[in-house]
Amino acid sequence: MSFTIFLTMFSFALVMSISPGPVNMMIITSSINNGFARTFSFISGATIGFILLLLCIGLGLSKIINTYPDILLYVEIFGFSFIIYLGIKILSSKPSLAVNKNDKINLKFHEGFLLQWLNPKAWIACISVVSMYSSSELFTIFVIIYFFVCYLSLSFWGVLGGKVTRFFDTDFKLRVLNIIMGLILIFCAISMIFVNLLS
Secondary structure: OOHHHHHHHHHHHHHHHHOOOHHHHHHHHHHHHHOHHHHHHHHHHHHHHHHHHHHHHHHHHHHHHHHOOHHHHHHHHHHHHHHHHHHHHHHOOOOOOOOOHHHOOOOOHHHHHHHHHOOHHHHHHHHHHHHHOOOHHHHHHHHHHHHHHHHHHHHHHHHHHHHHHHHOOOHHHHHHHHHHHHHHHHHHHHHHHHHHHHO
């Protein structure tokens, strides 16, 4: 494999993983509220969820999608609904500087995992990758590269959230942050619905 192909794979994985989106917004919000350590399970779920989705599509699920394209429509419906659900979860959380797990956002492993499987953009990205790297050797290399790049990229957002915690030093500031981030997530999901309806 040439260095150019490696660089292309690395760049694609980095752009897809580190660019702002619903997953990264939830990670940074959770890290600000709870710290990096309590957000790491969600990061792990999102990373492993995407990698398993990529593997499944590469191992034949793409053929089923080509035969039954309506599958993506159902993924979109459930995906947008799930993003709205997580937005409401963040919006309605009760932030507190006191250590109380019941009052804080608690994003779990399975939510990160499900978010990737219900994310239409993740499906489209996986299908694109499978079409670009059709040989089993290149596909395997890309999956390995993506795993590490995704983990590091999502962890970057988690660490960043932990670092800016000092700016959110009151319950009021945390509450405002959660309201804004929750509304942005809901707005993103609704916007994607309208874009899909118009396309």
